[in-house]
Amino acid sequence: MTEHGSYVYPVTAQSSTVLEVLLRAMKALDVKLKYSEEVIEIERVREDASGMPSESGWNVRTKTWTYTADRVILACGSRAVPSTGSNGSGYELCRMLGLDVTDILPALTAVSCSLYAPDAKAYVPGSARRQGRQSESQHTADPLSDASGTRTLALVTVLADGEQIAQERGQVQFTKQDLSGIVVYNLSRFVVRALHRGCEVTLSLDLVPDTAQDVLDQTIKALRKKYDGISDDRILCGLVSSRLIPAVLALSRQSGQSLAHVLKHFLLKASALRDFDSAQVCAGGVRVTELHAGTLECRAQELKGIYLAGELIDVDGPCGGYNLQWAFSSGYVAGLNAAMEP
Numbered sequence: 500m501t502e503h504g505s506y507v508y509p510v511t512a513q514s515s516t517v518l519e520v521l522l523r524a525m526k527a528l529d530v531k532l533k534y535s536e537e538v539i540e541i542e543r544v545r546e547d548a549s550g551m552p553s554e555s556g557w558n559v560r561t562k563t564w565t566y567t568a569d570r571v572i573l574a575c576g577s578r579a580v581p582s583t584g585s586n587g588s589g590y591e592l593c594r595m596l597g598l599d600v601t602d603i604l605p606a607l608t609a610v611s612c613s614l615y616a617p618d619a620k621a622y623v624p625g626s627a628r629r630q631g632r633q634s635e636s637q638h639t640a641d642p643l644s645d646a647s648g649t650r651t652l653a654l655v656t657v658l659a660d661g662e663q664i665a666q667e668r669g670q671v672q673f674t675k676q677d678l679s680g681i682v683v684y685n686l687s688r689f690v691v692r693a694l695h696r697g698c699e700v701t702l703s704l705d706l707v708p709d710t711a712q713d714v715l716d717q718t719i720k721a722l723r724k725k726y727d728g729i730s731d732d733r734i735l736c737g738l739v740s741s742r743l744i745p746a747v748l749a750l751s752r753q754s755g756q757s758l759a760h761v762l763k764h765f766l767l768k769a770s771a772l773r774d775f776d777s778a779q780v781c782a783g784g785v786r787v788t789e790l791h792a793g794t795l796e797c798r799a800q801e802l803k804g805i806y807l808a809g810e811l812i813d814v815d816g817p818c819g820g821y822n823l824q825w826a827f828s829s830g831y832v833a834g835l836n837a838a839m840e841p
C-alpha cells in the first residue's frame with residue numbers, strides 16, 4: 500500500500516512480512532544461510548586446495564569457521580542500535596582491508612539543546628544542563644523543562660557558525676533533555692556533522708511560520724493598546740503553545756528582543772546528539788571514492804572481489820525509507836555484479 504504519495508508499505512504494515520518474503524525467495528533459490536557467526540577477519544587466499552600459491556578468492560573467518568569465496572559482499576550495517584547486531588565491526592573489517600573509513604557519527608536522532616540568547620551572552624536557565632555543569636543559577640526554574648512534552652509546528656533552520664546549512668518545516672517535540680520529532684531527526688544529520696567540525700550550531704525555530712514578524716508585531720501592539728497593562732504571558736497565550744511561554748519570555752528577557760522576534764527566532768544551541776543506541780542510522784562510513792560506482796566493487800586492484808552494500812558505505816538519507824532503499828538498491832547492484840562471470 501502507498502501512503503503520502505510515495506511511501507510504500509506491506510499491506511500487513513509489518514516489517515516481518517518483508518523479511519519473510521526475502522527468506523522465502525532465498526529458499527526458492529537454494530541459498531545457503533548462515534547466521535549467529537561474527538566475521539572477524541577477511542584475507543586473501545594465499546594458496547589453493549593443493550597448497551599451491553594462489554591469489555584468487557578470499558578467506559572469511561569467523562570464530563568457528565573459515566569460508567572461502569571468489570567474491571565477498573560486505574553488508575554489516577553501521578553502529579546504530581548495536582543491540583540489533585550492527586555493532587560497527589564492519590568498519591573495522593574494512594579498515595583491516597585498507598579501506599578509508601570516515602569518522603562515524605550517530606544520525607536520525609534527537610538533538611540535545613539549551614536556550615540561547617546570543618545578543619545578551621547571558622546565562623539562560625537550562626543552558627548548562629547538557630554539559631552537566633554546576634551553576635549558581637541551578638535553583639532557577641528551567642523554562643525548557645516546562646516545555647517538555649510539547650509538540651508544535653515550526654520551521655527549523657540549522658545555523659553553523661551563523662550560516663544556514665539546513666531547514667525543514669514540521670512538528671517538533673520538546674522532551675526533558677532534547678528536541679525531537681521527524682523534522683529534528685532529519686536535521687540531526689547536518690547538526691552532527693557541523694558539531695563534529697567544531698562549529699557553533701544553533702537551531703532557530705520559527706514558532707509561527709505562517710505569520711510574518713511585522714504582522715505579529717502589529718498584533719501584539721494592538722493587544723497592548725486594547726488591554727492596558729496586559730501581561731506578556733497573556734499576550735503569548737494563543738500565539739504559542741502554553742508550555743513554551745516561559746521559554747519565550749526568558750529568551751525575550753535575556754536577549755532584549757521583542758516577543759515577535761523571539762517567536763520567529765526561538766534560538767536553541769545544539770550541544771550533542773543522542774547516542775548510537777537511539778540513532779536510526781550513522782553518518783559516515785567507507786568513502787564512496789573507494790568503490791566503483793556502477794558495481795560497488797572496491798577500486799583497489801588488491802581488493803578485487805570485495806563488494807560493499809548498505810549503511811557500511813558513507814551514504815545516509817532522511818527519514819522516509821531512503822536508508823532502507825539504499826540498502827536494498829546497493830545490495831541489488833553489488834549482488835548482481837558479484838554474481839557475474841569474470
Ligand SMILES: Cc1cc2nc3c(=O)[nH]c(=O)nc-3n(C[C@H](O)[C@H](O)[C@H](O)COP(=O)(O)OP(=O)(O)OC[C@H]3O[C@@H](n4cnc5c(N)ncnc54)[C@H](O)[C@@H]3O)c2cc1C
Nearest residue numbers: 537538575576580584585588779809810820821822823826
Ligand atoms: C530503530 C530503527 C528504525 C529505522 N527506521 C527506518 C525507516 O523507517 N526507514 C528507513 O529507510 N530506514 C530505517 N532505519 C535504517 C535502516 O534500518 C538501515 O539503514 C538499514 O537496515 C541498513 O541496512 P544494512 O543491510 O546496510 O545493515 P543492517 O540492516 O544493519 O544489517 C547488517 C547485518 O550485518 C550483521 N553484522 C554486522 N557485523 C557483522 C559481522 N562482523 N559479522 C557478521 N554479521 C555482521 C548484523 O548483525 C546485521 O544483521 C531504521 C533503523 C533503526 C535502528
